[in-house]
Amino acid sequence: MFEKLDERIIINTQVVVISSLHIGISTTTAPQEIDKAVIKAPDGTPFIPGSSLKGVLRCDNDRLLNSLSDMLKNNDLKVCDLETSSQPCGKCLSCLLFGGTQASSIRVKDFLAQSSKTVIRDGVAISRKTRKAITKAKYEIEVVPKGTIFDGEIMIENPKINNHKYAKLGALLSMVNFFNNTNRSLGGGTSRGFGEVLLIVNNVRSFTANDYLESTGGKIILEFNNKKESDRSMTWKFECKEQEKLDLILKEWQTTLKKFRKVSENESH
Ligand SMILES: [Zn+2]
Numbered sequence: 001m002f003e004k005l006d007e008r009i010i011i012n013t014q015v016v017v018i019s020s021l022h023i024g025i026s027t028t029t030a031p032q033e034i035d036k037a038v039i040k041a042p043d044g045t046p047f048i049p050g051s052s053l054k055g056v057l058r059c060d061n062d063r064l065l066n067s068l069s070d071m072l073k074n075n076d077l078k079v080c081d082l083e084t085s086s087q088p089c090g091k092c093l094s095c096l097l098f099g100g101t102q103a104s105s106i107r108v109k110d111f112l113a114q115s116s117k118t119v120i121r122d123g124v125a126i127s128r129k130t131r132k133a134i135t136k137a138k139y140e141i142e143v144v145p146k147g148t149i150f151d152g153e154i155m156i157e158n159p160k161i162n163n164h165k166y167a168k169l170g171a172l173l174s175m176v177n178f179f180n181n182t183n184r185s186l187g188g189g190t191s192r193g194f195g196e197v198l199l200i201v202n203n204v205r206s207f208t209a210n211d212y213l214e215s216t217g218g219k220i221i222l223e224f225n226n227k228k229e230s231d232r233s234m235t236w237k238f239e240c241k242e243q244e245k246l247d248l249i250l251k252e253w254q255t256t257l258k259k260f261r262k263v264s265e266n267e268s269h
Contacts, residue, residue, distance in 0.1 A: 008155065008156070008157055010155055010207065012201070014151055017144055020146060021197060022144070022187050023038055036123070037142045044116050046118060050111070058098045060175065065092075077093060111151060112150060112152065117144075119142070122141075166249040169253075173238075184197060225241065
């Protein structure tokens with residue numbers, strides 16, 4: 001069904017590599033010079049596929065929602081299990097945020113590296129059975145070095161849930177904060193210490209039909225207090241210039257969580 005566009009939210013985000021990042025090419029039909037190359041744009045610039053980042057966020061979020069469901073004794077917060085079911089249910093909060101049967105609400109663009117520099121590391125294949133190195137099974141692995149910054153955008157179509165204007169934005173920002181404080185990992189070789197990253201949100205812009213009519217660039221609704229790029233390596237503070245507005249947006253999401261009942265039940269009342 002065609003859904004009217006009330007508002008589109010664009011979250012200007014960066015991924016900062018804290019330890020070497022390896023996001024490989026999944027289809028390895030073409031012979032490669034390096035056994036394990038990182039995925040690159042046609043001009044040689046490494047990028048993080050939006051689907052990878054979105055997948056990590058969805059997975060984290062699903063685990064959180066299932067835990068909250070037990071904690072708040074609200075079964076409607078339970079999300080559908082994409083690993084065991086072939087079809088997303090389209091009704092749970094996870095489907096509402098990340099897309100199920102309808103077009104996805106949260107969309108993540110590919111994140112492009114500011115520099116095309118990569119580093120080759122030696123790797124040793126480890127036997128799954130013995131946990132020992134397999135002799136002569138050495139390979140080379142290409143990684144994006146520490147300190148590399150990737151630029152990208154996360155988009156939210158119609159951020160509203162029920163009467164909460166920015167509930168989905170609150171959800172996304174909470175997810176980013178949770179990710180930065182806990183998981184922080186992306187890509188392959190995380191057991192070897194690869195793939196520690198930090199998500200930095202710079203600002204959040206809003207576009208409405210009126211912005212389209214007036215040809216404006218939308219308006220900035222949140223601007224985060226980020227440090228200079230050089231000393232951004234370890235922390236991201238969940239603070240912005242419009243702190244009250246941010247708190248309100250986060251609160252909208254928290255309220256949604258406490259009161260969420262599946263769409264089908266809402267409609268039948
Ligand atoms: Zn679902």
